[in-house]
Amino acid sequence: xxxxxxxxxxxxxxxxxxxxxxxxxxxxxxxxxxxxxxxxxxxxxxxxxxxxxxxxxxxxxxxxxxxxxxxxxxxxxxxxxxxxxxxxxxxxxxxxxxxxxxxxxxxxxxxxxxxxxxxxxxxxxxxxxxxxxxxxxxxxxxxxxxxxxxxxxxxxxxxxxxxxxxxxxxxxxxxxxxxxxxxxxxxxxxxxxxxxxxxxxxxxxx
Amino acid sequence: xxxxxxxxxxxxxxxxxxxxxxxxxxxxxxxxxxxxxxxxxxxxxxxxxxxxxxxxxxxxxxxxxxxxxxxxxxxxxxxxxxxxxxxxxxxxxxxxxxxxxxxxxxxxxxxxxxxxxxxxxxxxxxxxxxxxxxxxxxxxxxxxxxxxxxxxxxxxxxxxxxxxxxxxxxxxxxxxxxxxxxxxxxxxxxxxxxxxxxxxxxxxxxxxxxxxxxxxxxxxxxxxxxxxxxxxxxxxxxxxxxxxxxxxxxxxxxxxxxxxxxxxxxxxxxxxxxxxxxxxxxxxxxxxxxxxxxxxxxxxxxxxxxxxxxxxxxxxxxxxxxxxxxxxxxxxxxxxxxxxxxxxxxxxxxxxxxxxxxxxxxxxxxxxxxxxxxxxxxxxxxxxxxxxxxxxxxxxxxxxxxxxxxxxxxxxxxxxxxxxxxxxxxxxxxxxxxxxxxxxxxxxxxxxxxxxxxxxxxxxxxxxxxxxxxxxxxxxxxxxxxxxxxxxxxxxxxxxxxxxxxxxxxxxxxxxxxxxxxxxxxxxxxxxxxxxxxxxxxxxxxxxxxxxxxxxxxxxxxxxxxxxxxxxxxxxxxxxxxxxxxxxxxxxxxxxxxxxxxxxxxxxxxx
Numbered sequence: 168x169x170x171x172x173x174x175x176x177x178x179x180x181x182x183x184x185x186x187x188x189x190x191x192x193x194x195x196x197x198x199x200x201x202x203x204x205x206x207x208x209x210x211x212x213x214x215x216x217x218x219x220x221x222x223x224x225x226x227x228x229x230x231x232x233x234x235x236x237x238x239x240x241x242x243x244x245x246x247x248x249x250x251x252x253x254x255x256x257x258x259x260x261x262x263x264x265x266x267x268x269x270x271x272x273x274x275x276x277x278x279x280x281x282x283x284x285x286x287x288x289x290x291x292x293x294x295x296x297x298x299x300x301x302x303x304x305x306x307x308x309x310x311x312x313x314x315x316x317x318x319x320x321x322x323x324x325x326x327x328x329x330x331x332x333x334x335x336x337x338x339x340x341x342x343x344x345x346x347x348x349x350x351x352x353x354x355x356x357x358x359x360x361x362x363x364x365x366x367x368x369x370x371x372x373x
Numbered sequence: 374x375x376x377x378x379x380x381x382x383x384x385x386x387x388x389x390x391x392x393x394x395x396x397x398x399x400x401x402x403x404x405x406x407x408x409x410x411x412x413x414x415x416x417x418x419x420x421x422x423x424x425x426x427x428x429x430x431x432x433x434x435x436x437x438x439x440x441x442x443x444x445x446x447x448x449x450x451x452x453x454x455x456x457x458x459x460x461x462x463x464x465x466x467x468x469x470x471x472x473x474x475x476x477x478x479x480x481x482x483x484x485x486x487x488x489x490x491x492x493x494x495x496x497x498x499x500x501x502x503x504x505x506x507x508x509x510x511x512x513x514x515x516x517x518x519x520x521x522x523x524x525x526x527x528x529x530x531x532x533x534x535x536x537x538x539x540x541x542x543x544x545x546x547x548x549x550x551x552x553x554x555x556x557x558x559x560x561x562x563x564x565x566x567x568x569x570x571x572x573x574x575x576x577x578x579x580x581x582x583x584x585x586x587x588x589x590x591x592x593x594x595x596x597x598x599x600x601x602x603x604x605x606x607x608x609x610x611x612x613x614x615x616x617x618x619x620x621x622x623x624x625x626x627x628x629x630x631x632x633x634x635x636x637x638x639x640x641x642x643x644x645x646x647x648x649x650x651x652x653x654x655x656x657x658x659x660x661x662x663x664x665x666x667x668x669x670x671x672x673x674x675x676x677x678x679x680x681x682x683x684x685x686x687x688x689x690x691x692x693x694x695x696x697x698x699x700x701x702x703x704x705x706x707x708x709x710x711x712x713x714x715x716x717x718x719x720x721x722x723x724x725x726x727x728x729x730x731x732x733x734x735x736x737x738x739x740x741x742x743x744x745x746x747x748x749x750x751x752x753x754x755x756x757x758x759x760x761x762x763x764x765x766x767x768x769x770x771x772x773x774x775x776x777x778x779x780x781x782x783x784x785x786x787x788x789x790x791x792x793x794x795x796x797x798x799x800x801x802x803x804x805x806x807x808x809x810x811x812x813x814x815x816x817x818x819x820x821x822x823x824x825x826x827x828x829x830x831x832x833x834x835x836x837x838x839x840x841x842x843x844x845x846x847x848x849x850x851x852x853x854x855x856x857x858x859x860x861x862x863x864x865x866x867x868x869x870x871x872x873x874x875x876x877x878x879x880x881x882x883x884x885x886x887x888x889x890x891x892x893x894x895x896x897x898x899x900x901x902x903x904x905x906x907x908x909x910x911x912x913x914x915x916x917x918x919x920x921x922x923x924x925x926x927x928x929x930x931x932x933x934x935x936x937x938x939x940x941x942x943x944x945x946x947x948x949x950x951x952x953x954x955x956x957x958x959x960x961x962x963x964x965x966x967x968x969x970x971x972x973x974x975x976x977x978x979x980x
Contacts, residue, residue, distance in 0.1 A: 194754035194756070217796040238755045
């Protein structure tokens with residue numbers, strides 16, 4: 168059974184955390200991605216704060232994103248590390264028409280670098296590209312910042328859908344897919360109850 | 374296998390502490406805990422050990438070699454083997470394990486029995502009649518033809534209705550079924566919650582081939598319970614033992630033929646629930662005996678304390694202080710319902726069941742968001758969900774929430790704590806931690822107003838405390854008076870007994886005998902259906918009694934259905950003030966007063 172799975176289409180799952188102020192439209196970005204994509208499958212059963220979406224990386228490899236929306240309000244900031252435990256990637260959004268939202272995005276990124284796992288793939292995205300006329304944050308400024316830290320950078324519009332697929336594809340292509348597939352296969356073969364985990368410590372507080 | 378070592382180590386620890394000492398300790402429970410809790414702890418411990426039969430020999434529990442112990446004992450609480458109709462017994466077993474039996478008792482007689490039990494019980498234990506929290510979670514792997522029991526469960530009775538149908542209800546919402554099927558086949562191990570049939574697992578585990586495995590488990594449980602472990606040791610032992618025993622189990626029939634992921638998952642889920650339910654009193658800090666508490670366990674308890682102190686201190690918090698701009702308050706039905714669902718975590722022992730309670734709570738919150746979307750412009754996302762979750766847990770005051778979360782995190786199989794479950798458990802951790810760290814800067818309120826609220830609340834708390842003390846005093850006085858009266862009532866009898874020989878009619882032996890006779894009679898009516906052997910007179914008396922009892926039950930049942938419907942209707946009217954009340958009534962009837970189903974139906978209608 169398990170063997171069949173590995174020879175047939177391959178499937179890897181990754182956790183993506185979504186960070187950004189409430190007003191930057193981070194939920195719209197994900198909604199656009201989830202509803203607009205190639206595959207109309209939505210697997211959310213409780214509510215839209217947790218969504219999943221799959222994309223086809225190549226002919227036989229499907230990637231599934233587990234998208235963890237986070238509360239953007241400042242008051243939950245100190246608790247956010249609980250969200251990015253075991254996250255493989257993060258999408259940090261700002262609003263190109265709001266200067267302050269980039270600063271806030273930068274502070275999320277700093278937090279990620281401190282608290283999240285070292286190999287986390289981070290994408291900085293500037294939303295509301297459809298409001299070019301009201302732009303306050305220059306592409307150059309944000310891109311330079313992203314390049315410096317080795318982040319994926321894109322300007323997008325959740326409203327028109329521009330650039331959204333690209334962002335998720337860029338993230339997917341930087342993810343350690345092979346590694347994940349190998350460990351998943353191993354796990355299946357051994358029917359391993361205890362995959363080495365970092366989250367079973369007693370630290371439910373932080 | 375690393376567990377072999379620790380298992381041997383465990384064995385060499387020579388667990389001499391017998392079951393009875395454990396029982397004794399649990400009786401002299403932690404003084405900081407409420408009496409009811411320690412009571413419950415005691416009962417649960419008895420349950421776990423299957424100690425209802427007085428003739429049962431405790432010593433035989435302590436070693437693997439003790440082959441004379443019937444394996445049935447291990448199952449004593451999971452199935453219907455002790456179906457002796459002893460009602461006291463049932464009353465004591467107000468816990469989940471025992472109730473696992475419910476889904477498979479399908480006959481109406483059983484349903485009746487359950488209902489009786491509910492009627493007898495106080496509100497708090499009614500919930501225990503639910504077998505498992507019902508799964509509201511949709512699951513695309515499920516046959517869509519199944520009746521929709523999804524949505525929000527409300528009361529224990531609905532639970533029974535659903536449960537007697539034997540459904541671990543999970544439903545399909547995916548529109549694109551073929552695609553979803555394809556995907557779940559590829560990845561079925563990683564679903565939010567797979568379908569789980571505990572009774573199937575138990576039935577399998579009972580096969581003759583599994584006897585050696587059961588002995589292992591028994592030995593593990595005894596030794597686990599006999600010693601004091603740190604949290605890390607507990608996690609290691611439990612997880613490694615589960616893995617170890619899973620390895621052993623799949624060598625035995627019928628587990629040697631687990632062909633699908635679903636079978637594998639069912640077995641793993643079954644093992645987790647089987648084991649965790651039995652060591653619950655040694656792993657869930659609020660129920661642990663004082664001497665077994667390790668520093669981390671104590672930390673859970675002290676964090677629970679802080680949590681509850683803050684619940685009191687900040688009980689004045691309103692939605693606006695959390696930037697929730699919706700028209701809700703603590704009396705909003707959705708808020709109450711979400712809280713009720715969450716508070717059920719204390720009624721279940723297995724990590725999976727506890728998680729289901731959390732998911733149900735979250736689902737109600739999203740129903741609230743969707744309902745509010747009709748009035749306000751709100752997006753359905755974490756920015757609104759987390760503040761609402763904070764508000765809900767602030768208002769519902771769930772006991773031991775921190776301990777419950779720690780328990781889940783420690784003992785839920787990592788294989789299953791993924792995806793959506795993991796997300797909502799994390800969200801709850803964030804909300805709970807937020808409450809333990811609340812300060813003025815974390816709320817939308819001016820320093821002045823904050824100080825005023827705190828002061829005002831402190832004054833009220835003091836007043837309430839004084840009032841409570843006064844009431845308690847009155848109650849105590851009343852009780853003392855009653856006791857005195859009772860003694861007065863009995864005194865003639867005592868005098869009579871004391872004055873032996875003075876009057877033949879009241880000779881002590883006779884008094885005792887006749888009262889014993891009455892006792893016997895009542896016992897026989899309790900235990901047996903009208904017996905053929907009994908005299909015609911007594912049998913007709915018995916029949917009369919039975920008939921009376923039955924009609925009483927029927928009328929009770931009717932009254933219950935009616936009151937249920939009224940409650941549901943009241944809730945619905947609050948939630949959907951714009952809807953015609955006759956339509957609401959129809960919905961309530963059609964959905965058997967299941968508030969969850971009703972809400973779904975109403976939402977559909979209003980959309």
